[in-house]
Amino acid sequence: MQWQSLSLFATPVIKIQIPGYLQARDFFFERINQQVDAAKVRKEHNHITHYFSESNVFKAFPELAWLSDELEKAGTFAYCELLNYRKSRDLKLTNAWFNLCDVGGVQNRHSHANCRLSGTLYLNTDDNTRIRFMHPLSTSSMHTEIYDQPSEDDNPYGLGFHFPFVDVAVQAGDCLFWPSQLHHGYDTNKTPNRLSLSFNLMPQHMNTIYQIV
Numbered sequence: 001m002q003w004q005s006l007s008l009f010a011t012p013v014i015k016i017q018i019p020g021y022l023q024a025r026d027f028f029f030e031r032i033n034q035q036v037d038a039a040k041v042r043k044e045h046n047h048i049t050h051y052f053s054e055s056n057v058f059k060a061f062p063e064l065a066w067l068s069d070e071l072e073k074a075g076t077f078a079y080c081e082l083l084n085y086r087k088s089r090d091l092k093l094t095n096a097w098f099n100l101c102d103v104g105g106v107q108n109r110h111s112h113a114n115c116r117l118s119g120t121l122y123l124n125t126d127d128n129t130r131i132r133f134m135h136p137l138s139t140s141s142m143h144t145e146i147y148d149q150p151s152e153d154d155n156p157y158g159l160g161f162h163f164p165f166v167d168v169a170v171q172a173g174d175c176l177f178w179p180s181q182l183h184h185g186y187d188t189n190k191t192p193n194r195l196s197l198s199f200n201l202m203p204q205h206m207n208t209i210y211q212i213v
């Protein structure tokens, strides 16, 4: 049998190193974790605590302006240059928050709304730290997809279309950027005090009609 398989429409997850990340990690453990107003902390049942997830941590702490600038610079490069949205202008952060996770914590599958590009900067990791990205054609149980379970063995033709998700290893200083609608999360966390900073980005101009003020 003659056959051909076309791998169409690659899904981007872009990794960029952010200089000075140790300074951000120390700032979190010395300032934010110790002194933050309890109203700004959301403790989840799954061993994850979010700090400033309903506002913007950069507005609360001007000392972190340098990090906001670094993330917007890296995000603009990823979006405009690598993903080819060169008609849009610079990306701006719409919100940003810290995530602290105990061993055993789980981040449920989710995506981010009202933004184009999302990302996470990793600040405290070890050899076990992973993030899971779901296949973009897979859906959550809220949708009417007819689900079938593929074989978990390797495909005999070397193809990888059956993978329902991919786990990506991350190290402190890595910053991942991905399209905001891509579902992600992670299974049981094995990293003590897993710390990251997540954020959403929007272009200043979009489709010639949208503008961030």
Ligand SMILES: [Fe+2]
Pocket: 110, 111, 112, 184, 198
């Ligand atoms: Fe997320």
